[in-house]
Amino acid sequence: MTPTKAGRLIPAGLPVLSAVPVLAGAARAAELAGGAAILPDGARFHADPVPVMLHIVGVTVYSVLGAFQFAPGFRRRRPAWHRAAGRVLVPCGLLAALTGLWMTLFSDLPADDTGLLTVFRLAAGTAMAGSLALGFAAILRRDVARHRAWMIRAYALGMGAGTQAVLFAVWYAATGGDAHTVARALLHGLAWGINLAVAEWAIRRTAPGQPVGGADQPFGGVKGSAADS
Structure with a gap:
């Protein structure tokens, strides 16, 4: 596969990958709203539903809206929309990340969710x-290249759940059983590692000297002032 083809396939696959956290969040939201049976290990979320509901909102908006920021044709045709979406994505991404950290630190986690x-x-x-913070700071300085790089990394980390679902499906197909505690942790870590590796490849495939600003960049370029990011 040529770099050009790979560069087109990755953005095209992001909406599919983003469907995993969106569907999981919808199922959890339905459970918390009383419209579905309690999912495995769901009782802990009923005890403190606010962080998980905020997490679902942040992840859903960030996953779906963020996927379109990486479609070059869409960015070129709708630069104003691209910049406006960026203003929504940063707070939603921070909401997803910070509520995830809160739940990791303060929720009553099952035994196989601790340790590694x-x-x-x-x-x-x-x-x-x-x-996200570094990407936002970069666009305020009108440093579009660094803004682009940090936002790609942030989205790659946010999409860890999609890659994790693929790896767990492969594990189950290969072994016929669920992953034990250590393997489960390693599969989660591997998913984030794979996403970051792809992100770094995407960042570095822009040739030196090639224009990186404007509407053809993820999460918006600078037009007129830093406030347009």
Whole structure:
């Protein structure tokens, strides 16, 4: 596969990947609203539903809206929409990351959700929030290249759940059983690692000297002033 084809397939696949956290969030929201049976390990969310509902809202908006920021044709045709969407995505991404960190630290987690998996979740959530903050700071300085890079990394971390679902499906197909505690943690960590590796490839495939600003960039370029980010 040529780099050009790969560069087109990755944005095209993002809406599919984003469907995993969106559908999972919808199922959890229906459970909390009383419209569905309690999912496995769902009792802890009923005890403190506010963080998980805020997390679902943040993840849903960030996943769906963010996927379109990486479609070059869509960005070129609708630059104003692209910049407006960026203003929504940063707070939604921060909401998703910070509520995820809150639940990791303060929820009553089951035994197989602690230990190494907690470390990975704290690292991913912190890195996502930090990437969003750095990306926002970069666009205020009109540094579009760094803004682009940090926003790609933030979205890659936010889409960890989609890649995790794929890896767990492969694990189940290969072994016929659920992953044990350590394997489960490692599969989560591997998913975030894969997403970050793809993100770094996407960042570096822009040739040196190639224009990186304007509407053809994820999460908006600068037009007129830093406030247009």
